[in-house]
Amino acid sequence: MPKVSEEHRVARRAQIVAAARTCVVEQGFHKTTMADVIAASGLSAGAVYGYFKSKEELVAAIAEEALSAVDELFATVLAADEPLHPAMALERVLNYIVAIAERPGGDITRVALQAWAEALRNPVVMEIAAGKYRMLRSRFAEVARRAQADGTIPADADPEQVAQVLFGFVPGFILQRLLLGDITPESYTAGLRAVLRD
Amino acid sequence: MPKVSEEHRVARRAQIVAAARTCVVEQGFHKTTMADVIAASGLSAGAVYGYFKSKEELVAAIAEEALSAVDELFATVLAADEPLHPAMALERVLNYIVAIAERPGGDITRVALQAWAEALRNPVVMEIAAGKYRMLRSRFAEVARRAQADGTIPADADPEQVAQVLFGFVPGFILQRLLLGDITPESYTAGLRAVLRD
Amino acid sequence: MPKVSEEHRVARRAQIVAAARTCVVEQGFHKTTMADVIAASGLSAGAVYGYFKSKEELVAAIAEEALSAVDELFATVLAADEPLHPAMALERVLNYIVAIAERPGGDITRVALQAWAEALRNPVVMEIAAGKYRMLRSRFAEVARRAQADGTIPADADPEQVAQVLFGFVPGFILQRLLLGDITPESYTAGLRAVLRD
Amino acid sequence: MPKVSEEHRVARRAQIVAAARTCVVEQGFHKTTMADVIAASGLSAGAVYGYFKSKEELVAAIAEEALSAVDELFATVLAADEPLHPAMALERVLNYIVAIAERPGGDITRVALQAWAEALRNPVVMEIAAGKYRMLRSRFAEVARRAQADGTIPADADPEQVAQVLFGFVPGFILQRLLLGDITPESYTAGLRAVLRD
DNA sequence: AATGAATGAGACTTCATTCAT
DNA sequence: TATGAATGAAGTCTCATTCAT
Numbered sequence: 001m002p003k004v005s006e007e008h009r010v011a012r013r014a015q016i017v018a019a020a021r022t023c024v025v026e027q028g029f030h031k032t033t034m035a036d037v038i039a040a041s042g043l044s045a046g047a048v049y050g051y052f053k054s055k056e057e058l059v060a061a062i063a064e065e066a067l068s069a070v071d072e073l074f075a076t077v078l079a080a081d082e083p084l085h086p087a088m089a090l091e092r093v094l095n096y097i098v099a100i101a102e103r104p105g106g107d108i109t110r111v112a113l114q115a116w117a118e119a120l121r122n123p124v125v126m127e128i129a130a131g132k133y134r135m136l137r138s139r140f141a142e143v144a145r146r147a148q149a150d151g152t153i154p155a156d157a158d159p160e161q162v163a164q165v166l167f168g169f170v171p172g173f174i175l176q177r178l179l180l181g182d183i184t185p186e187s188y189t190a191g192l193r194a195v196l197r198d
Numbered sequence: 199m200p201k202v203s204e205e206h207r208v209a210r211r212a213q214i215v216a217a218a219r220t221c222v223v224e225q226g227f228h229k230t231t232m233a234d235v236i237a238a239s240g241l242s243a244g245a246v247y248g249y250f251k252s253k254e255e256l257v258a259a260i261a262e263e264a265l266s267a268v269d270e271l272f273a274t275v276l277a278a279d280e281p282l283h284p285a286m287a288l289e290r291v292l293n294y295i296v297a298i299a300e301r302p303g304g305d306i307t308r309v310a311l312q313a314w315a316e317a318l319r320n321p322v323v324m325e326i327a328a329g330k331y332r333m334l335r336s337r338f339a340e341v342a343r344r345a346q347a348d349g350t351i352p353a354d355a356d357p358e359q360v361a362q363v364l365f366g367f368v369p370g371f372i373l374q375r376l377l378l379g380d381i382t383p384e385s386y387t388a389g390l391r392a393v394l395r396d
Numbered sequence: 397m398p399k400v401s402e403e404h405r406v407a408r409r410a411q412i413v414a415a416a417r418t419c420v421v422e423q424g425f426h427k428t429t430m431a432d433v434i435a436a437s438g439l440s441a442g443a444v445y446g447y448f449k450s451k452e453e454l455v456a457a458i459a460e461e462a463l464s465a466v467d468e469l470f471a472t473v474l475a476a477d478e479p480l481h482p483a484m485a486l487e488r489v490l491n492y493i494v495a496i497a498e499r500p501g502g503d504i505t506r507v508a509l510q511a512w513a514e515a516l517r518n519p520v521v522m523e524i525a526a527g528k529y530r531m532l533r534s535r536f537a538e539v540a541r542r543a544q545a546d547g548t549i550p551a552d553a554d555p556e557q558v559a560q561v562l563f564g565f566v567p568g569f570i571l572q573r574l575l576l577g578d579i580t581p582e583s584y585t586a587g588l589r590a591v592l593r594d
Numbered sequence: 595m596p597k598v599s600e601e602h603r604v605a606r607r608a609q610i611v612a613a614a615r616t617c618v619v620e621q622g623f624h625k626t627t628m629a630d631v632i633a634a635s636g637l638s639a640g641a642v643y644g645y646f647k648s649k650e651e652l653v654a655a656i657a658e659e660a661l662s663a664v665d666e667l668f669a670t671v672l673a674a675d676e677p678l679h680p681a682m683a684l685e686r687v688l689n690y691i692v693a694i695a696e697r698p699g700g701d702i703t704r705v706a707l708q709a710w711a712e713a714l715r716n717p718v719v720m721e722i723a724a725g726k727y728r729m730l731r732s733r734f735a736e737v738a739r740r741a742q743a744d745g746t747i748p749a750d751a752d753p754e755q756v757a758q759v760l761f762g763f764v765p766g767f768i769l770q771r772l773l774l775g776d777i778t779p780e781s782y783t784a785g786l787r788a789v790l791r792d
Numbered sequence: 793a794a795t796g797a798a799t800g801a802g803a804c805t806t807c808a809t810t811c812a813t
Numbered sequence: 814t815a816t817g818a819a820t821g822a823a824g825t826c827t828c829a830t831t832c833a834t
Contacts, residue, residue: 045817162389167374564766649804
């Protein structure tokens, strides 16, 4: 039989990850069975195992996909070269997160929460999560440096420490949105403006 | 061994939850088997099932226990009647969290992370988490009101929105501490002071 | 502690068997747990095991009790010395069975059905059932002999074979009553009169 | 081994039911474990559960199979269009039952007894048993009507009531055969001829 | 004698993965 | 390559019975 094209393989892989994601959004990593994924993907067991050697590998792929939303933040929201006020940066990030969460295919912030828990006992997922979050936080450090340049933040502050705080708002927002529900980028931003230096 | 006292039952229950907690800290809710818990508790399967009707019930108890650390924060750190500066309140909270996390018996912030993920597909855990976090956040709203009274925070801000932000620092701290590791109450507090109004 | 009186022991035993019977009527021998019986009897596990060494022994006692309804038939319905027409004998038996089945404490014909099934794999129950039914059938043989004496049944018939048939009506009645429900002593007796020699 | 034919599935199912039947013949429904059935079938646990979702479903299938012997009676013994004397009909039925019982694979009258007991607490089995027995009894009603046509049975009798009695002989025969053993179609038929109108 | 918590073997069932077709 | 039936280790939970108090 002819080898399938590389694009075909990539498309199939994406199809499987997408199917698996919808399962994980609803049931979490551990209650999602390979049979669930196989049924949702419309493929056969053998086909799925042709793309992912094990459930663990598939879990890593789903976690990777969900956490890669961070790359988008990186590329679009925080990429600007102009000085970016911290409150403004956060506002953009939160809006972007909600936009991503509401895309069809399931709220990937739910997958991110699963990934946080999974990272604690799965070194591969830990590696992915830590890598992504370190990158995002370093971008916040850049924001902090610019804010120091224009005096919004004291010049003697450590930008890495400031970045910890700025980054730290994000999981706080995601968690409250998923568990308590009564939070929006607007309400959170309003609170931020009341609390942050500006 | 019949006719045991109520305290005996309470102690046994605590013994089981403690054993289960150490398992969950290491392996998460789903990789922890009842056999693991049974072995760690030193009891028999039947005895454990005499106290918890199902694994689900035991999971809820562990989640409840871990999330009840919030009650301690409530009772000690945030209880003071004197005006409490938001940065000071957060500093106390973070120190307290680290103190709790380092207690023997396992880092319960790891269990909290598990509980966040579990809440998404387990209504009982969701109920527990949402209840605890709503209480904690309402305490932060109180802090915000006091801060408005002494002018630290603008008088026209909505204290509930401010509370969302103050509360939001906490999961941000916990997550960075567990996934990235390079964060301490001191570093975070320093960043906070640079960023917060004061 | 003083030994309890013999009557006390007998009463307790009866109390346990009665409790167990109500369980078996509803759930059968195998779905009835010792915990069910213990709860229904109002005694403790230890107490119940003081009277019955094992579940098997209790099952045998329940089966014995239920199948001993046959002794009552024996003593009352079929005891008469006067000639007893077969159809009349069966009519009396069926009426008696329904009367017993409707006594408070649960329909023991349901227990009898359980005992038939249990007898196939439990030699003790088999012994009890076979003994009781042999006795009842020998009484039907007596009825047959009397019926031969007054010419209702051909004189050259084997009364034991006739007894097989007369006895055989009884489980047929019990089974139809429990499984199909649409049968009464009256309807069955009417059918009998149409079919039997008289 | 994918893409198996429908016949393959049917054959596998029959293989499992046959294995289960031999277990049930010896030990009854409740003492038969799934492990017993799995071992007897020569398949794996997963394979068996691929055909039967639960033990309950398998029990229903075994009960159905055993009670479907009635369909054979229906098709062969009682199907004749010619007038059929009740005593003759019963004689044929009893002979057929013994023939079936002695087939290799285990005496299914033992399974029928189990099914009677199980029907009392299992609505699915009750449904099967009641359905089969209602059909068989309606066939006996037909026999009764023919017997009325040729005067063997009084014309004013209710054929349904007569059918209750004719049907009622059958469990009486089965039960005596299994519990007392000392009964044959010949002895029972001889008794019948002595007792029945003819 | 009575209690009932504790025991632990064993029941039922699931599910990640393989491999003959 | 693709299929999906089959595998079997391992998971959750039950329950007859015991025995320290």
